Amino acid sequence: MSVILILIPLSLIVAALFLGAFIWAVRGGQFEDTCTPSMRVLTDDGTVKAPEAERFQNQNGKSR
Amino acid sequence: MEATAEFSTVTGVAAKQEAMACFHCGTACVPGRHAQGGREFCCAGCQTVFELLSEAGLVRYYELGDGVRARVEAGTITEAFRFLDTPEVRSRFVDFDDGQSTRVTFHLPHIHCLACVWLLENLFRLKPGIGKSIVHFPRKQAVITFDPTVLKLSEVAALLDSLAYPPELRLADLEKPPVNPLTRRLWLQTGIAGFAFGNTMLFSLAIYLGLDSVSAPSFLKLFGVLSLLLSIPVVTVSARDYWVASWRALKLRQIPIEVPIAFGIVAIWGQSTWEVLSGTGEGYFDSLAGLLFFLNIGRIFQQKTFDRMAFDLDYRSFFPLSVIRRRAGVEERVSLVEVAVGDRLVVRHGELVAADARLVSGAGMIDYSFVTGEAEPVARGADERLHAGGRQLGGAIEIETVKAVNQGYLTDLWNQEAFRKSKDDAFGTLTNLYSRRFTWIILGVAVTAALAWMPFDVARGLKAFISVLIVACPCALALAAPFTLGSAQRVLARRRIFLRNPEVIEALARIDAVVFDKTGTLTSTGTGDVRWSGASGAELSATEAAAVRAIAAQSIHPRARRVADALAARGLAPVDVTGFQEVTGCGVEGWVDGRHLRIGSPAWVERERAAVPEVPVRGSRVVIAVDGAYRGEFAVGGEIRPETDTLLKSLAGRYELALLSGDNERERERFTTLFGGGGRLHFNQGPLHKLAFIRDLQKSGRRVLMAGDGLNDAGALRQADVGVAVTEDVASFSPASDVILQGGEVPRIGAVLDFSRRVVRVVRISFLVSTAYNVIGLAIAASGKLSPIVCAVLMPLSSVSVVVVACGLTEWVARRSGVTGSQISPTPGESMPTEAKQP
Numbered sequence: 001m002s003v004i005l006i007l008i009p010l011s012l013i014v015a016a017l018f019l020g021a022f023i024w025a026v027r028g029g030q031f032e033d034t035c036t037p038s039m040r041v042l043t044d045d046g047t048v049k050a051p052e053a054e055r056f057q058n059q060n061g062k063s064r
Numbered sequence: 065m066e067a068t069a070e071f072s073t074v075t076g077v078a079a080k081q082e083a084m085a086c087f088h089c090g091t092a093c094v095p096g097r098h099a100q101g102g103r104e105f106c107c108a109g110c111q112t113v114f115e116l117l118s119e120a121g122l123v124r125y126y127e128l129g130d131g132v133r134a135r136v137e138a139g140t141i142t143e144a145f146r147f148l149d150t151p152e153v154r155s156r157f158v159d160f161d162d163g164q165s166t167r168v169t170f171h172l173p174h175i176h177c178l179a180c181v182w183l184l185e186n187l188f189r190l191k192p193g194i195g196k197s198i199v200h201f202p203r204k205q206a207v208i209t210f211d212p213t214v215l216k217l218s219e220v221a222a223l224l225d226s227l228a229y230p231p232e233l234r235l236a237d238l239e240k241p242p243v244n245p246l247t248r249r250l251w252l253q254t255g256i257a258g259f260a261f262g263n264t265m266l267f268s269l270a271i272y273l274g275l276d277s278v279s280a281p282s283f284l285k286l287f288g289v290l291s292l293l294l295s296i297p298v299v300t301v302s303a304r305d306y307w308v309a310s311w312r313a314l315k316l317r318q319i320p321i322e323v324p325i326a327f328g329i330v331a332i333w334g335q336s337t338w339e340v341l342s343g344t345g346e347g348y349f350d351s352l353a354g355l356l357f358f359l360n361i362g363r364i365f366q367q368k369t370f371d372r373m374a375f376d377l378d379y380r381s382f383f384p385l386s387v388i389r390r391r392a393g394v395e396e397r398v399s400l401v402e403v404a405v406g407d408r409l410v411v412r413h414g415e416l417v418a419a420d421a422r423l424v425s426g427a428g429m430i431d432y433s434f435v436t437g438e439a440e441p442v443a444r445g446a447d448e449r450l451h452a453g454g455r456q457l458g459g460a461i462e463i464e465t466v467k468a469v470n471q472g473y474l475t476d477l478w479n480q481e482a483f484r485k486s487k488d489d490a491f492g493t494l495t496n497l498y499s500r501r502f503t504w505i506i507l508g509v510a511v512t513a514a515l516a517w518m519p520f521d522v523a524r525g526l527k528a529f530i531s532v533l534i535v536a537c538p539c540a541l542a543l544a545a546p547f548t549l550g551s552a553q554r555v556l557a558r559r560r561i562f563l564r565n566p567e568v569i570e571a572l573a574r575i576d577a578v579v580f581d582k583t584g585t586l587t588s589t590g591t592g593d594v595r596w597s598g599a600s601g602a603e604l605s606a607t608e609a610a611a612v613r614a615i616a617a618q619s620i621h622p623r624a625r626r627v628a629d630a631l632a633a634r635g636l637a638p639v640d641v642t643g644f645q646e647v648t649g650c651g652v653e654g655w656v657d658g659r660h661l662r663i664g665s666p667a668w669v670e671r672e673r674a675a676v677p678e679v680p681v682r683g684s685r686v687v688i689a690v691d692g693a694y695r696g697e698f699a700v701g702g703e704i705r706p707e708t709d710t711l712l713k714s715l716a717g718r719y720e721l722a723l724l725s726g727d728n729e730r731e732r733e734r735f736t737t738l739f740g741g742g743g744r745l746h747f748n749q750g751p752l753h754k755l756a757f758i759r760d761l762q763k764s765g766r767r768v769l770m771a772g773d774g775l776n777d778a779g780a781l782r783q784a785d786v787g788v789a790v791t792e793d794v795a796s797f798s799p800a801s802d803v804i805l806q807g808g809e810v811p812r813i814g815a816v817l818d819f820s821r822r823v824v825r826v827v828r829i830s831f832l833v834s835t836a837y838n839v840i841g842l843a844i845a846a847s848g849k850l851s852p853i854v855c856a857v858l859m860p861l862s863s864v865s866v867v868v869v870a871c872g873l874t875e876w877v878a879r880r881s882g883v884t885g886s887q888i889s890p891t892p893g894e895s896m897p898t899e900a901k902q903p
Contacts (some may be wrong), residue, residue, distance in 0.1 A: 008290070039201060
């Protein structure tokens, strides 16, 4: 039964990673517009990408 | 002597003529005038867009989406947006600017389908200097990043305009609404509670299943400590809003639902921590985390608002951001905030008079329907006074402002008391009325149980006291109202009836007086039937219909446009008009194929010596004379919304009814019959009269619903217990209100009131269900023998069953009240993606 002593911390670490991913997604604004991404995926052929300067990406989450 | 014929049969013939449709916008067009590569275009504007898109390799735009594209007016000029580049306007308009990249949010009302999203997010392929653009579809916004060293803000706006996505620039855009962090925080709180719930449940399950009897008690201790650690973020982060709300409420000596919940959380956490630290048990941390998980889900469900709905708009959202100012003979577009008293402004067709002003030159034909409720446009001559908010129809006029923009006739209304007080009185809600009683009862039971045990067994008395607080924690009670009202709100949204928040349902259920505005509410602008009655019963031939349409379409008068629209719906081939002339307030005339047509009021047509017979018709007459001879006429009218009589009949007797109209008395008789003599009818009502009328009704103890559409109703809508804003397009401007209703749904107000009353009954039933759970739990708790497993089962079970009862009953009630039915129209935001064609 002492294997539990290893498994429990492991499971907690995995769960904490998922929590971290969730917090990252919420902070990034992914829960604010759940409609447009579902449309975007239909047209996304992945050929041409917007000229993304690094700073352009960083502000996505701050859009009002 | 006249036989009336449906003109549809006439125009049905015309539809068989071959009409070419514009490749871009689908408008009928003259073949060969604007053609390119075998594609026909109606105008140079549409052709330019096509060329622009095909050069950039973006023709896929035409394959995506629903095929509905706006006609592009040729000749977008960057000049028109130049005012955006003035430092003052620019700095208030952009979201972010560091000199190398600028981010700006444009509101683009024309966004409506998949193709729009695709094109706007591929803007960078059209013009160098544009970076990433992101569309927020439900809000019809595009966030565009661009390089300010390459492009000016005005050029970005002009680019959007040239693609037939004219940015809507309103005075209110200058003041940025604060970012709403609430949703984000709620998601985080729910996520953390869910995380702790899942993990503590794993530990608790092992313990419930008898882990401690098999293995060493050291596991028990470990699990207890881990659960305690996991509960700390739950109590501090997830439950934070309950601490804040309770503290605020107790300072105001009120007991909203948050107070007993906060008591419960303290009791559960305190008891559990003590058990774990003293080694006497493992606590109820799983229940605690589960409780907050469910509570926060309930709050998310309740707080989901409709993004594109704006319930708090004021006149600044109605006014444009810029006007044309004429100074020393030079016209320039300036921001409205720069306009001072005494400035000369040029107002073109369709534009707003932005401030109270004096007409300097030009023929004023002002449509005040949105501001005062007058149905007919009024003619104004030189030196006459114009009120802010009127819309000029016809040629351009020059005006001189006599009052500042923020001091006009319209803005007086916003200085009224009704606009100063906040309408969200959360303490009066059903849940909180119930919770007040509930809290006292619970405290009573807890204290009695404690006192009863104390003389014999102090420890047991204390345990009974805490157990009561734990079990009675009104989780199910707190969930009943959010889920019932939240699903009721969604049911109504499917019928394009949008509520400011779910609590409006409770207010609707208490209504006992209903007040209507006339223009735009009970009558509709632009949907009544248009009937043709020809001289000696003769129908209009296809050529005649095409000629009438061509001439009427050039008029600015709403009635002529209605005739043109009715004929255009039949798909007539366009014809050329020469010698077109419009006489303000009278009608239009012109030549088509050598024949002279005159379309207008009976008196004016008679002046051409065409004898116009007296015809008893309902509605307004649009008379047509061809080559000086009476040809027939259109009866434009029956503008009262269909089923209005049924609505009024169903409301009569049960509600006090009234009509408040800004229009004159000419339709009094018609409405007296409609209201069945039961209601009070008032005409020539100004905005302040309406507000005062509502206030008086409320003073006599009535709870009033006001339905109106214009800015003149804004005060009354605000003062009423429930203000219903009626609008033809839910995405366009409507005054501040509690409910936004699509025009066609006005006859359903009666059904909505019935539905609301039933929904409140559902809330009460849900309360009963959750009370039943509490009574069972309390019986066990008061005896001082609460086993953790009972607690662990009862808590989630009661929550889930209350949620199921609440949502299920609401759907059932909706079907019974006739609010849902075969004609369910999904909300625009949700429907679009599924309707969009797959590429």
